[in-house]
Amino acid sequence: MAKNAIVGQSGGPTAVINSSLAGVFQACQNRGADRVYGMCNGIQGLLEKRVVDLSQKLPSSLEIELLKRTPSSFLGSCRYKLPDLNADTDVYETIFRVLKELDIEWFFYIGGNDSMDTIAKLSDYGRRIGSHIKFMGVPKTIDNDLMVTDHTPGYGSAAKYIGVVMKELVRDATVYDTRSVTIVEIMGRNAGWLTAAAALARDEDCEGVDMICLPEIPFGVENFIAKVERLQKEKKSLVIAVSEGVKLADGRYVCELSDDASFLDAFGHKNLTGTARYLSNRVAAALGTKVRSIELSTLQRCAGHMTSRTDITEAYQVGGAAAKAAFEGHTGEMIALKRLSNDPYQCTTEPHDVHEVANFEKKVPVSWINDTYTDLLPAFHQYARPLIQAELTPVYIDGLPRHIYLK
């Protein structure tokens, strides 16, 4: 009987999630999997048996190299939460039936918190029914909020992107000899890792941003305006980085204060957008200064043209390490990155029980934030700087980076 592997991608896209896919695919091939399938749109597509044979889609090393350089999820993604194991087993029966039809021996899921919840539940269910299938999680999220792992693949590239564009925005925003406040909104619902990366902009060739507001610290609008007023007395043009997830002391998101109709989407979901716009309107009204709000939006998670080679390499490594562990019999685990040293930067991989990861969130330590809650301390720089090192040059064809996509 054939022994096949299957791999899926889930949750929000990153610039390097396809590098992990390449790592899983090549390691499974090298270790002798008969076939390596890809799930289309993750577990949601698997339920409908929408799969592709990856060796057909990725026939040569050229496609693999393009895959590593292509942002977003090559296989498509989903946001699908498996039901509680004790509540409803229908969906589990469907999944295991499909896996059996495909002769799956090794199952990989690349994603963040919710995806690790999927691995936890599938491996628990597998144990319950005595399945031989090995379930391994491969970490991925720009948010860097997974427990156990030192950092998550995807964070280094997003942090580098944020460092780069904050430097550029500082240059742009300070060009006129007039009073202005530019507020840049950065992703991160509860953890401020990405917003903290704005601190990387400051160096001998850049003044850096003037204030950084993380969701770890309760936010006061009046206090914020007062800080802006004080800062603007010293410096005409300010650039401020705020997390989309900054919250008032009572727990409401700042963007909820906006009366903008776009706050609730068509389905009534809370849409964490408009924090910078709301704050810049308040600052303009209170201080009579020119303002501009900029949302980095999805640009910050799909910037395949500006990745950290350290990150993209580690993304590939965790994919390979997941295959190694699964082929050695591990199941119900996630590959974590373990930092050995900062200088020189050394990092290795190790598997961890996925239950230690699923449904927890790792936040920026408050001890890494300065006394006035406006900047990051050296501990953050020592942590983040190695993760943004080096670049993986895109393959430019006719002026634009070449990608690969599943037609």
Place this chain on the structure above:
Amino acid sequence: MAKNAIVGQSGGPTAVINSSLAGVFQACQNRGADRVYGMCNGIQGLLEKRVVDLSQKLPSSLEIELLKRTPSSFLGSCRYKLPDLNADTDVYETIFRVLKELDIEWFFYIGGNDSMDTIAKLSDYGRRIGSHIKFMGVPKTIDNDLMVTDHTPGYGSAAKYIGVVMKELVRDATVYDTRSVTIVEIMGRNAGWLTAAAALARDEDCEGVDMICLPEIPFGVENFIAKVERLQKEKKSLVIAVSEGVKLADGRYVCELSDDASFLDAFGHKNLTGTARYLSNRVAAALGTKVRSIELSTLQRCAGHMTSRTDITEAYQVGGAAAKAAFEGHTGEMIALKRLSNDPYQCTTEPHDVHEVANFEKKVPVSWINDTYTDLLPAFHQYARPLIQAELTPVYIDGLPRHIYLK
């Protein structure tokens, strides 16, 4: 008596305006200017005699190379319109007095339409009073809306940036197997050149964007929603590029329809922002689909990490050509780019009377837009594709591109 040159930068920043500054500076040095001054914040700083000696600020070829790679205006910028020559000569007297104090023989101003207006007025006034000073304009604007010149330095890099991020956003936006509409707002108040560059994303490795709305074509909101509805029947996830400057048949900007308080800034200026947000809200309400709006904002004009080498080279060349013309006695002119052929792409420079440029706007020819006003025809691609060719790699230090700035 010393014979000195002076150069200023004006208007909105671009990724390559400093390359033109480098071109002017080096050509003036090579041609024997005793000193090359830079105006801080353009003509506004000149009025206060805020100038720097560029040979002190740019002592070696290392600084020149960093300058070429640093986005935004190294010398700072301004938005300052000189009064009518017949209305008020005080400001002209001040300027010419400062220029005399600095022993200026050659005067260069790098900018767009308003800056060419400045050159026109200064050279007219100079002729009137019999001044020996030569006034030359160096074109710069991401908007590509200057007459006479085939294209403007700054456009190629911004167009390349837009092509790159639209490809990445298409990859990101189509990742879920759900109905969604992503509307991307691109700069361009009256001319659609930048928004048209979204058409460059389509290639064998990318589906491209699904609709492009230029300000050259009157915009109907209901018609737009109907088109989106039709498109979404064929394809679940749509990506649409709209110009910030799209206008209704009655001439109002679409963003004026928004009731968002941010539409008027603190000074009551019309702020062309919120077009994508307004349209995405309308689409969500009408079609019940998930929506996302993304404004490229100033990111598209300061992306020094992603420039077109063709553009940055031409930006340098027009600076050098302006110096050559001025040293040969030309005045009241702007250096235009003249395309000789598309394949192979060849382009040269030639001076033109600046009065042919100032206060006109060049728009995208309607004959380059398809019948349904949703896409660009091959004529646009033949025009734009050569302008985005090749890259100028940033100098990366410790993970981020190195800049240079005037402290």
